[in-house]
Amino acid sequence: MTTDPLSLDRAESLALLRRSPVGRIIYTANALPAVQPVNYTLDGDTITITTHNTPGLATGGRHDIVAFEVDDIDPIHGTGWTVLITGRTHEITPLAGAPAGTRYLRISCDIVSGQRLRSNFAG
Numbered sequence: 001m002t003t004d005p006l007s008l009d010r011a012e013s014l015a016l017l018r019r020s021p022v023g024r025i026i027y028t029a030n031a032l033p034a035v036q037p038v039n040y041t042l043d044g045d046t047i048t049i050t051t052h053n054t055p056g057l058a059t060g061g062r063h064d065i066v067a068f069e070v071d072d073i074d075p076i077h078g079t080g081w082t083v084l085i086t087g088r089t090h091e092i093t094p095l096a097g098a099p100a101g102t103r104y105l106r107i108s109c110d111i112v113s114g115q116r117l118r119s120n121f122a123g
Contacts, residue, residue, distance in 0.1 A: 008114030013083040016114065017042045017070055025049060025107075026067040040068075047085065047107040048092065063088045068107055078119040086111035 008016070023040050026033060038049040047068055066089055073080035087108035094104055
């Protein structure tokens with residue numbers, strides 16, 4: 001257990017992920033870091049994302065290691081939270097009738113970290 005009041009434990013971090021439908025997957029494309037916003041759902045300790053033949057993410061069915069980030073920031077007050085997941089991808093076979101080109105990837109939540117953001121504004 002952490003004594004840092006801004007750090008979130010695993011349970012808090014996963015609970016916050018349930019609040020937002022959009023996150024960012026961070027992966028490697030052509031040996032460079034790449035980020036793609038995606039829709040997602042959280043089921044237990046697994047994130048499922050929907051993507052559309054994104055270059056570089058096409059290897060996602062091979063158990064690649066990726067990061068996944070979600071946050072909620074109040075730009076006026078400079079407060080909010082951020083959660084970062086690191087895990088392996090697994091491609092899911094789409095259901096019959098899924099739109100052409102749509103892919104579904106599952107990301108395991110192997111490493112979960114979260115932090116509350118505190119305003120740096122004086123006053």
